[in-house]
Amino acid sequence: MxxxxxxxxxxxxxxxxxxxxxxxxxxxxxxxxxxxxxxxxxxxxxxxxxxxxTAGGTAPILVETGGHGDDHGDGHAAEAGHGAAAVAHGETHAAPVLHEESDVAHQLETVEAEISEGVTELAPNNVDGHASEAHGAQAHGAQAHGAEPGADPGHVANGADAHGAVSDLPSPEFIATPHAPSQAVADAVYGQSGEPLHMVAGDIIYSNPLPHxxxxxxxxxxxxxxxxxxxxxxxxxxxxxxxxxxxxxxxxxxxxxxxxxxx
Amino acid sequence: MEEQFVPSVLIANIALMSMLGVITIAIIRMTSLFGIVMLSGVYSLVSAAWFQAMDAVDVSFTEAAVGAGISTALYLGAMLLTVRKAKPTKGILKRWAPLLVVIGTGSALLYASVDLPAFGSLDSPVNTGVGMQYMEVSPKEVGTPNVVTAVLASYRGFDTFGETVVVFIAGVAVILLIGFGERALAASNWRGREDDDAQGDDSHLILRVVSKLLIPLIVLYAFYVHFHGEYSPGGGFQAGVIFAVAIMLYSLIFGLKAAMTAFPPVWARVGAAMGVAIYGLVGVICMLNGGRFLDYDYIFGPPSGEAHGHHNWPQITGIIGVEVGVVVAVACVMITAFYAFAGRTPEIRDEDW
Amino acid sequence: MTMLADLVIAPTVLAMHAPVLLVIAPLLVGAATVLAPSGRFAWYMAVATSAFCLWMGISLAMEVSQNGVVSYHMGGWAPPRGIEFRIDALNSLAVVIISFMGLMSAIYAQPAVEREIRIEKRPMFYTAYQTCLAGLLGIVLTGDAFNLFVFLEISSIATYVLVALGAGRDRRALTASFNYLILGTIGATFFVIGVGFLYAATGTLNMADMARIMEADSLHHSRVVQAGFGFIVVGLGLKAAMFPLHQWLPPAYAHAPSFVTVFLSSTATKAAFYALARFMFSVFDPTFSFLEPVFLYVLAPLAAIAMLACSFQAVFQTDVRRILAYSSVAQVGYMLLGLATGTAAGLTAGMFHMANHALMKGALFMAVGAAALNASVWKVSHFNGAAARAPLTFTGLAVAGFSLMGVPLTAGFLSKWKLLEATLAEGWWWAAVVIGISSFLALFYVGRIMQAAFFAKAEEGAPEIKEAPFVVLLPLWLLAGLNIVFGLNPSLPLGMAEAGARAVLGVDLNISGGAQ
CATH class of the missing domain: 1.10.287.3510 (Helix Hairpins)
Incomplete structure (x- = not known):
């Protein structure tokens, strides 16, 4: 099957x-x-x-969040919640949500209520404070953490690269596309239901741009x-x-x- | 450690895919060319929706604009010049040779499908290979948020140059084969409909006023799609097609003659060549400044070596430059093709319709 | 000799960009040709670009022979992220052949085009020619599998329209072109599917990188790779007119404008054949376990059938161009037989025969087209007694014809000999028989044309054949002469073919920096 x-x-x-x-x-x-x-x-x-x-992936468009390079270290404080928190708090409300996928949009509405709970569960240490900051940096830090032991092989490769390449990015940080948040939100939900945590770790999964x-x-x-x-x-x-x-x-x-x- | 699909994506996937299957079967069985052409447009539109579900937003945009839009217009134009009904073919079983070839191909594909990576897998060679590297390095190296644009116009910019040439040569081919439609223009028995329009038929008043308002907006949207292509789905091809659509709309409402006055066929011919030239010259400028062909880092001269600031201007300039070439070439070729088909004296007599 | 070398080697600034200039020069000049004020001016432009391409091609080949592989990174992006033009000894031979034949047919073009193409279409006709040349050169230069597809399509679309323009003389050109379009697009799509399979298995599009990953991960057990091989061979085989995928070729060659037939017969199938060889020997490895039976039980028999069946068909044609077209399919069979051995000797023989076939078929189609410059003569019987009226044209035809038959002292003889050696080394005695029979059939079909031209008496009221003008005779005799020169001293093409086989089979395929 x-x-x-x-x-x-x-x-x-x-x-x-x-x-x-x-x-x-x-x-x-x-x-x-x-x-x-x-x-x-x-x-x-x-x-x-x-x-x-990619399963749970999103369109390969990075969106500039305005966060700047000096925030780099922050992200290391917490993994799981940050990406999701940043996304949930910042993006879904602030950014114009261009839902080309109506189904995902629907998904978003139904789960939005659960997010704040989910986030606090996953990242108990002071989500609120971070979420009000420049969220790009948080997502970013979390991304670098993808290289943690325990992540799956595919991710180790990705994460390691991210560490090398993305973390010495001079200034602009990118996180999700306009419709990525809804995807990340969906991921968060899966995280709650007992799926591996790295899915919520802010390591936004993109689909592969090359075939496109x-x-x-x-x-x-x-x-x-x-x-x-x-x-x-x-x-x-x-x-x-x-x-x-x-x-x-x-x-x-x-x-x-x-x-x-x-x- | 399998990633999970969002269920709605899977549902959309299955639903759209089965629609595509149904449409294919319908096309096989149909003999009305009009129906077939319309269904092929629907097929493109459904596949555009499917591309959305698969995160291929740029592909989706292009398929909708090109597959469902321009292609259908071209089919209709050609149909108008030929026939409206296909002859019914013999039954499937009587044509065993094509069936055999198709089944052979299908079984080769099925044979391979067993070893293909699982659908959506994150650790397949494709999704751990070159493609995903772009996600990580392109912000630093190119700096456009839409990674598809970065890959399209910079990393694989040479492919896109080739693609522009393909469009250009198709335009040349259409002109060589059926001309600009100048034959129809020269002919005195210019088709009736446009003449009526030219005399100011009041029944189209609303259409005329609305389209006059609409056309500038369409052109504006084309520019938006072009220049915003780095941030969102879109880029040269889509913008070129949209621009061509504006001219087509003008032609449909005000007649081909008026459209050809507003945008002369010669412009289209020169423009198509210009588009290729612009793209090529951006590359050549980089070469003259000491880089490789299309190495945008050299577009203002050899790179200074210092880290660029918020925007990677050389790359962005290069990308916009080549995309201008793409826009010009695509728009001009599409307009050329439209003029060529629309301007040909129709072969279909009234009784054929 | 050094003086000559100095002349041939391009200045550094050009030589540095030679790979890309080979493609963009014809493309950009071709685009500009749209604006050419007259057909004559457009012809000058086409000849100039073709000559420039030949210059760049030779300079590139010399660079490769001296310093080994040349890799040009488009956009400055290192492969596999960027697209690479990668030239080793195998493609440098193909580049030289295609650009040389491009120049020869471009010189030849002018009188034929003025006879066959309407005046207002001539500038764009030359645009299509130059674009096609660029596409073919791109196919042989690129090191990126998907980029190869793009160039395949550039050359194909240009080819469709070039063939269709024969409609001014014969409406069947339209059908021939449409059939070619359908089959060619299916072929190209098969190729993309094949590349997609390889991409799915390796995650890269760079051909050298693909080879490296397939080798390292021993992917030849993967069904995806195996099916990928099948689709690529069918796709490229369609373009190369590999039996039984050659159906498009005879009508296309027979009804296209005569310049187009000359150009296509000596370049288009050659580029596709090169690509086939590249995939079989360089991307895939003939020692892959699944390939041995494919080579032995599929490719070799198909090649043999092509050599026999198509030679046989050629004997029974009445249209001279169809005779030569069927002969072309049979000759592709010879080349494929070389590849099917899977050995360096076989690859050398195949590439050598490819070079020779370009020379002889180019000359033959030129002579046939030259005869038709003044009158529409396409039937064998029209040629009765023509040699007396146009001795230079028909002597050229005879020389190339002897080469096609494989008469000793001609290039055609040597490449068949090489092929014989390569197949006998494999113990394929049947191949020797097939080569013998096929050459015997060639004696008949070429002999018929020659017999008519030299020994038959002209009928009353037969179309008048005149001697061709200088621009036609010059390339015709250059090609015919080369058939003799390489028949006496084959060191140049044979040496290049051998170097090509060595480069592909002998040397490690790892690309430097491929992994970064």
Whole structure:
């Protein structure tokens, strides 16, 4: 069952891919062929984006919080609560919450009430004081703590990097996207229900930006191919009077034979 | 130690994916081209929603603008010039060859899927590899909050240059194949609808007034999407498409002739080349200053070495510079393609419709 | 000799950026060509960029032969985070071939284009040509798998429109182009799926880095990697016209403008073939356990079938360009047979034959196109007695034709010989038989053309064939001459092919700084 749960997305994508490919081969109508080609290409987008999706992750956009570099040390005081606290107190109220995902927005509303409790449970040492400070630094400190022993292997790698690379950031600190808070909030809820703590440790999980970049390229390549294909279809219609592949093929063969006779 | 999905994301995932499956089956079975094209637009829109659920906000934006928007417009334009109905094909079972190829491909994919990393896994090679490094180093090295923009325009800026060239060459291809629509413009039997419009048909008064208000806003939004691309989803491609949409709207309401007067086809042709040139020249400037092609750190000359302040200006300038190139190229090519399709004398007679 | 070297080696500032200049020069000049005032001016620009590319290509190849691998980091970002152009001996051979053939066909272009392309379309036609050249060069230069896809698409889209412009003469060019577009896009998408699998398994897109990670983690047991190999080979095989994925090629070559046929036949499939070799030998390792049966039971038989079946088909064609097109597919079979051995000798033979095939097919299509400059002559019977009227054109055709058959003292003979050696070293006696039969068939199909041109009598009222102008004869004879020169002394192309095979198979693939 777990095997299926981990892979069902790939299987759906494979089915879509096969559907698109089937249309390309099956259709005689050229425009329909191009539609099939588009579906086939789009399913590749799904595949890449699926690879880059992380469970509990959020869009790879960092938001500048205005906190400055000198606050670095603060974050070390507390791990668990800080990220969540900063997020809950600062972001959800102050930042304009652009919920592109309505489902997450919904999630946010239902759990918002629980947050303050959850936070105090997780980080008993003076959350309020910190939360009123520049929250960026707190989240930041917590992030560096991802390298603590006990975090899972994937995280150790991430966290260690974060320590090396992010912590000597000169000035701007970044935490979540506008809609990241809701995600972090959701994480906090999971933390309460007995899931591993590092999820709430302010180590905001992002989805992988690289597949997104690659697929932006693929989309543009797709529309470029499409426009050339459609231009060809228009010309074929003008030259042959039809855009059905089999009729065009028959006309071509007839023409070839006529030439052969003439030769 | 598995991370958990937010349940709603999973629900959205399954729901949207099954919608996509249903749409695909519907397209396979349909013969009305109009229906097929519309469904393909819906397919793009649904996939844009799915990309949102998968955190791929930039991809989603682009798919919505390009897949659901421009592509559908191009399909319709081409359909208008060809036919409206596809011939029904023979049944699935009679066409065993394509089925065989498809099944072969599918089984190869299934074979591989067994060893693919678990969906959402944090410790898969992809999510521990290069991609995630960008999250950590890009604030320091590039400094745009939208990491996708940083990767797109700086780390993999060369890919994006290639992408701009792809768009440019597609524009060239469309012009070479079906021209600018100058044939239709020159023809005296200019299609009736635009003539009526040109004479000031009052029935479109509201449309005209509203669109006149709307078009500047669309252009403004295009600029916002462009210049705010570092902070939020968006960037050159999306902005270019939105800009092209403004011209298309103008053309739909006021007629192709008026649109071509407002934005002459020659501009579009020159603009497409300019876009590539701008992108390339930003790279060449970096080379002249001693860096590698597109090494924005050299854009104002060799880097001073001192830590930059709040903003990493060389990188940001470079990114905005190349994105200007992208905007110009994409907008001009999309407008070119629209003119080319819209300006061609339609092949479809009234009885075909 | 040193004087020559001084002339050829580019000044430091250019040499430093040679890899990227090879791509951006044709792209930027190509974009500017849109604004060219006339077709003639656009042609000057195209020839100038092609010559510049050849200069850069040779300078780069010399740099590689002296100092080893050249790595150019786009945007100053070290791989794998950034995109890298990585040139070793294998690509430097491909770069030189493609840029050389680009220049030759660009010189050849002018009369053919003035005959076949409408005047207002000429500047943009040359834009498409230069973009295609840049795309092909990008394919062979890049060290990043996804970047390769982008260049594949640049060259492909340019190719579709270049082929379709044959419609001015023959509407079948449109169908040929549309079919090529559909199949080519499927191929490119397969390639992206394959790259996606490799990316899923290794987490990187840099090809050298992929190879390193696959080696270090012994990933060849992973089904993802295995399927990735399959999809990449099918995707690139489509572009390289690997049997049975070659269906698009004969109509495309037969109906495209004649300059386009010359250019594509000598560059496009070569770039795809190089990419195939790069993935098979450099990214993957032919010693991977799952690859041995694939090479032996899939690739080698397919190559053999291509050599036999397509040569056979070529014999029965009446259209000269179709004869040569089917022959091209058969020749791709030869090259693939070399790769299928999985050895350095086989790779050398494959690359050497690739170089020679570019020279001979370029010359043959040039001669055929030259004959058609004054009259539409595409049938074998149209060529009856043509050699008497256009002796220079047809002597060039004959020289290249002999090379294609594999007559001793020509380059074609030597590369077939190398291939024979490589396959016999594997104990593949059947390959020797296949090479023999295929060469025998080549004797027939090339012989038919020559027989018609030299020995048959011109029919009454047959189209008038005239001697081609100087700009056509110059590249034609250069190519034909090189077939002889390399037949007598193959040290230059063979040495480069050997160095390429050594670079890929002999030397450790670790990239410096790949992990940072």
């Amino acid at each position: 777990e095997f299926v749960l981990e892979r069902y997305n790939y299987w759906i994508i494979i089915v879509l891919m096969m559907g698109g490919l089937y249309i390309v081969f099956e259709a005689e109508n050229m425009i329909k062929k191009l539609v099939g080609l588009g579906i086939f290409q789009t399913s590749v987008l799904f595949f890449y984006v699926t690879l880059g999706k 970049v690659l697929m932006l390229t693929a989309i543009v390549v797709g529309v470029a191919t499409l426009s050339v294909g459609l231009a060809l279809v228009v010309r074929i219609r003008e030259a042959y009077g039809t855009i059905e592949m089999d009729e065009v093929r028959a006309a071509d063969i007839a023409e070839g034979e006529a030439e052969g006779d003439a030769a």
